[in-house]
Amino acid sequence: MYELEYDSKLDQFTEVIFNEFSDSSDEEEDNTSIPLLILKRRKIKRHVRSSLTNFTLARLISRSGKLNVFLTKLSNKNLTYIKDLGNTLLGIQWKWILFTLIVVNFVCFFAFGLLWYGIAISSGDFDQNNTDFCVINTRTLTGYFLLSAETITTIGYGYRYPTEQCNLGWLMLMLQVLLSVAVQGVLVSVVYVKITKPISATAQKIFSKKAVICIRDGKLRFVFRINDFKKKIWCSTYISLYFIDKELVYPNEEYDMIQMKIEPHGLLIFPLEIEHVIDEESPLWSFRPLDILQSRFEIIAVAEGSSNITGQISQNRTSYSNSDILWGHRFEPCVDYDTAKNRYVVDYKKFKQTQPFDTPLCSAKKLKDIRRKVSLQE
Template sequence: PTKLQLRKQSTPGSFRFFEDTDTEGETPLAAKSPSTKITIVPPQVNNGKDNSSNYSSFRSRGRGSTRRVKRRAVRKSGECNVTQVHISKRRRRYLQDIFTTLVDVKWRWTLLVFALSFTLSWLMFAAIWWLIAYTHGDLDPTNMESEDWSPCVVNINSFSSCFLFSIETQHTIGYGSRSTTEECPEAIFVMCLQSITGVFIQAFMVGIVFAKMARPKQRSQTLMFSKFAVVCMRDGMLCLMFRVGDMRKKSHLISSSVRAQLVRPYTTKEGEVLTPFLHDLKVKADNYESDIFLIWPTTVIHEIDSASPLYDLSAADMINERFEIVVILEGTTESTGQTTQARTSYVAGEILWGHRFTPMVTFNKSKESYSVDFTQFDKTYQVDTPLCSARNLEAFLETADMDM
């Protein structure tokens, strides 16, 4: 039977896993991954320096390796990296949901629609007022000079005056120099119609601007994720860890929760390859699985056990595997009651094997309060960690217990 042995190398403090096939004459034992040399530096005293830059990715350690494009479903900023093509009647469907479309577009387009909606409505009703005045004869110079003539609208003598009257009517300015009379019923009807139209346009545009400014997306800008995820031992188990935090001192997230999903191809029993395929990762924070209270940054943990899709993944597999871990943080803003969501992702090159996060929460005796140093948020330090997969580590530990 194959046995895994943890043997010390010539480099002090570095370890590798080997396979022992019990074959005579094979000494020294062959390395499990002879083509890739991966070592773990022993733990060092943290001096406040960021060590993650020297250990950012196993991908750059292989000789002759080339940089591969990072396939992301979710960018580090949280935006979904998905392009939708060949959608029939796409513009028509977007126009049918015009409110959501205007909320989602950039500010310059929203402000452009805002300005055009008012300007075009002013011009349209100005043209209607001009037609009413023209057909009634109010623009005839003879009638304008006659004191016995009763116009539809007082002091209307050109298109410019019609435009000004349109603005005054729509926004109920009421300067008093122009007003409708009882001479023309159509003028009274248009005045009522424009007043109602102006109320609808103002309510619609104010609603869009308010919804755009109060979007939960803006609240997510103050939620933070660590730049890297790490893999190290905790309580005798290999664990995947990453940090989440909220930089706001007030208006905390309530009922917040964290979800993680592994994006990785999956082959069915029938040989069908499903890509992309989402695997759920069971995560927890500290020693509880309920809602997270983010009064300070929290380390979220995924225990790599037999139920984890990362159970067979070793440090060497990080070099060749293509996968992505999508992290979603959800919660309710305490001040507004709106639900907000922040997202990020980690690809294989952003997972540091054999690292642990630097502590960042201390107690300040002079201020009698806890102090959080956000300069340490992304910093890690190296620790001794087995390079094999969690499955092989579990088998090795069981064999070691039996030998004892």
């Protein structure tokens, strides 16, 4: 009878009885079974993979960290956006920011151009016998529009300019200057905050593209990599992991979110491998490789911290679905020491690369049962 043998030096299992992979506890043992050598994850044919991919649902959190949750049937939805205009401007896309910038400036130029046009009429600029004009060198609406633009942008008057003959002209100048300061200040602040906040590409650079399930120290672990090359979350770094089961059994059932425990991690001076031990409290406790491929779930990784340069607090998110998890792989080492320059070198190309690793093709629950049977036989 073949038994499961664990080599502590190589950190791997060598051989196991084939029928031990069955999760049925009532199945009879077959001593004539041929042992299966545990090497690497079996490749899935393309047509099988496509059918499994169609079975999955859309992500709650995209790879770039964008939230895929929207509100519906919200009363006065447009009014809500207007009331919270600050967050609305910060949350909309860049094309709408630029569109808002153009529209607001054009409306201000045109509105104050009409006001200057009205002041010029009331001041008698269009009277044939008038020699003291309110606005010099303009009698058209286009000219007053350009005068308004010159006043708001403070580029200085040139060919056309107002004089002291304008009725309430001084009040118009004060209103334009104050309004231009307010409008430009708000728009510049919005643009600055959107530039300095974490952009969508940051999450893809911080987290590894794939996650792996491999065995370490005799335990199955869910592992992904994280780095902070730009030092955006270097200070007070907090990393959390959540499991969301998308298998709804009953109609109108809510999704369950389970927080997954992770092993203590160090400083982000090097790329770190964040580990989750698959034990009795883990939502992956009874998952086999086939369950990983066929089940609909999502594992969300969240990294929070403050920048070492600006001190700004930021949060980066990403998600791993069943297509992003490699069973029987581990990450390649990416940190080396350069003896010529006396410094540590991080190979970024290897940051996301994985390699096959000897891993049992059974769930962590079944692996514990196999160990228990082996210990009893000894």
